[in-house]
Amino acid sequence: MASNLKVSEEKSVPKSVQEMSMNGDEPPSQYLVKGNSFGSVMDSSILIPIPIIDVSLLSSECELEKLRSALSSVGCFQAIGHGMSDSFLDKVREVAKHFFALPEEEKQKYARAVNESEGYGNDRIVSEKQVLDWSYRLTLHVLPKAKRRLFLWPKDPSDFSETLEEFTTTVKSMMDHLLRSMARSLNLEEGSFLDQFGGQSLMMARFNFYPRCSRPDLVLGVKPHTDRSGITVLLQDKEVEGLQVLVDDKWINVPTIPEALLVNIGDQMQIMSNGIFKSILHRVVTNTENLRMSVAMFNEPEPENEIGPVESLTDETRPRLYRNVKNYGVINYKCYQEGKIALETVKIADTSHHK
Ligand SMILES: O=C(O)CCC(=O)C(=O)O
Ligand SMILES: [Fe+2]
Numbered sequence: 608m609a610s611n612l613k614v615s616e617e618k619s620v621p622k623s624v625q626e627m628s629m630n631g632d633e634p635p636s637q638y639l640v641k642g643n644s645f646g647s648v649m650d651s652s653i654l655i656p657i658p659i660i661d662v663s664l665l666s667s668e669c670e671l672e673k674l675r676s677a678l679s680s681v682g683c684f685q686a687i688g689h690g691m692s693d694s695f696l697d698k699v700r701e702v703a704k705h706f707f708a709l710p711e712e713e714k715q716k717y718a719r720a721v722n723e724s725e726g727y728g729n730d731r732i733v734s735e736k737q738v739l740d741w742s743y744r745l746t747l748h749v750l751p752k753a754k755r756r757l758f759l760w761p762k763d764p765s766d767f768s769e770t771l772e773e774f775t776t777t778v779k780s781m782m783d784h785l786l787r788s789m790a791r792s793l794n795l796e797e798g799s800f801l802d803q804f805g806g807q808s809l810m811m812a813r814f815n816f817y818p819r820c821s822r823p824d825l826v827l828g829v830k831p832h833t834d835r836s837g838i839t840v841l842l843q844d845k846e847v848e849g850l851q852v853l854v855d856d857k858w859i860n861v862p863t864i865p866e867a868l869l870v871n872i873g874d875q876m877q878i879m880s881n882g883i884f885k886s887i888l889h890r891v892v893t894n895t896e897n898l899r900m901s902v903a904m905f906n907e908p909e910p911e912n913e914i915g916p917v918e919s920l921t922d923e924t925r926p927r928l929y930r931n932v933k934n935y936g937v938i939n940y941k942c943y944q945e946g947k948i949a950l951e952t953v954k955i956a957d958t959s960h961h962k
């Protein structure tokens with residue numbers, strides 16, 4: 608079998624995750640995390656808790672300091688006080704679950720085309736060695752509005768589009784508020800980060816769905832990665848946990864708090880903050896009992912904008928760590944294909960030891 612594997616998409620995976628989870632199949636070798644890199648599954652969340660921040664209080668110095676400290680240590684926090692009601696967050700979860708519960712042929716109407724990133728489907732396959740994720744997803748560009756490909760937005764449930772529209776608008780204003788607050792927390796001008804995103808910044812919505820898996824000891828829902836975004840806002844499943852972040856070489860469970868949204872730093876904010884804010888490695892584990900879903904909203908600068916470390920965050924004690932970059936999304940995808948870490952490729956080489 609293995610010798611017949613081609614790098615061409617779709618051919619390499621004979622059965623979909625959807626089908627295998629329904630049949631209760633043993634995951635095939637392409638899904639197994641190799642060697643002993645799975646990591647400890649010990650729950651260290653008691654030792655290193657994920658901070659909870661009330662985003663309506665970010666005008667206070669105390670909450671602002673909590674923000675700075677969270678983003679420069681674990682790179683994420685649970686946001687409360689964001690103004691979205693519990694019933695609205697439930698509605699977003701409901702429309703996502705409704706769509707994923709549709710018969711496969713219905714969902715295939717929105718299928719991701721080969722070599723496209725938008726639409727419904729499984730992992731995009733870029734290499735034979737790739738370990739595949741035990742998940743399926745629906746990815747949609749939501750901002751700027753002109754980039755929307757509405758034929759990929761589900762018609763069933765009938766309130767999918769209006770719900771996503773409302774979620775987008777609210778998350779966008781929350782993100783703008785956060786970007787201003789992040790700048791203030793470092794004693795910068797409010798617009799230092801936000802202005803780099805530009806008036807036509809991009810936002811992508813990714814609805815993730817993780818079916819039950821018979822081998823959670825060997826198979827991941829999403830393998831370890833950092834987000835390429837500026838920042839990410841994640842609506843987690845109301846009950847089922849699965850997300851873990853790597854802190855001090857330990858995988859920490861991110862608890863589900865039904866009314867909270869998890870905010871995490873992506874690579875592009877790590878660049879703009881000259882490495883002060885951490886784009887943290889995270890992954891999703893599988894389980895044998897329960898389906899899990901999540902909705903991730905990624906915000907990133909206009910691709911043609913040149914972004915780089917804010918000047919006043921660089922000095923002799925903290926030299927500039929990254930060069931200016933455009934189109935980080937493209938750099939990131941190329942690195943992913945080549946098995947490289949994108950952030951490393953935009954780092955300025957440390958020449959101090961060679962002098
Ligand atoms: O499902 C989750 O909790 C996280 C998903 C994620 O990391 C992503 O979509 O980038
Ligand atoms: Fe992620």
